[in-house]
Amino acid sequence: MDINGFRAEECRTGINEIESIIIHDISDLSPYGFDLKSTFESGQAFRWKKTGENRYKGIVKGKAAAVSIVSKGNMLIENSTAKDFKDIWYDYFDLGTDYYKILKDSEKDDFMRSAIRFCGGARMLVQDFEETLFSYIISSQNNIPRIRGLVEDLCMLHGKKISGAEDDFSGFSFPELSELALNFCSGDEDDQCKCCSSSLCGKQFAGYRCPYIARTAQMLYSRKYVPDLGKLSVMPGDMARKDLQKLPGVGQKVADCVLLYSGIRKDICPIDTWVARTIRKTYLEDNSSIREIRIFTEDYFGDVAGYAQLWLFYYARMKDLR
């Protein structure tokens, strides 16, 4: 069958004959193929777990699935139907985007050519706005393993249990906004936790970020702040960033990550310590300010600044370029 231009084939996998789908020739999307490791371990998403050679399990939009690259560059998505591919995975994996041009536009110098040679197969995931927002509020002053743990804890505490066709595909969805707005224990108040008795709750959970999570959820849920994703995607980058920064716990860097990783725009380059260090060393001066770095990256990489950041960051981090 054909789905959005992809040759697809439904099948059954595992001893439990789970409904799955194979997408053919997924590697032809880009000269660097579709690399799962750099896609899922580059720090853009926090809920994918490696379960084998070239196989990752994750939960997206309440759907638990396993993704792997099988023979000849085909992609297998276990526990997903053709409809799931069309409704969820096609957009999530940015499959409508032509990476040939983006990669070419990003190969501006020797450094970027090296980065792309290393991880040009990483795709920019298009993630849920709220999940991205809360995940990156949690991310501040934390390393990736810890962010992953905290996001998972948040899902276990406040998400819905997914009882998949099989235990292999069960877990917890990312929490609803209402749940976070009404029942999330911020650790702010003196009284005991109202939502659960877990030791993961309140102060034991994400520390000073807890009140940020609670207050941001409440601002969104009460519609005191209503993000207009369409407008954010077309207004000048500085304005979009400033707008999201109205939410507690959302500063410049978190705002940029949300804009980029939830697919609102691709011309934004979040500047974390790794990107800052790398840009200073490669293109600017040791004492260049964050502001100077941001102006440089957005000017130098232009419309593809977000993709350039994805590849540059993962390359710098894996090669430990300091």
Place this chain on the structure above:
DNA sequence: AAACAGGGGTTAA
């Protein structure tokens, strides 16, 4: 073993 540093950051002064 107990102290210490620092983490992909935000906020308030």
Place this chain on the structure above:
DNA sequence: TTAACCCCTGTT
């Protein structure tokens, strides 16, 4: 521009 913030982890 600078320090405090909550908690965890890895290091002396």
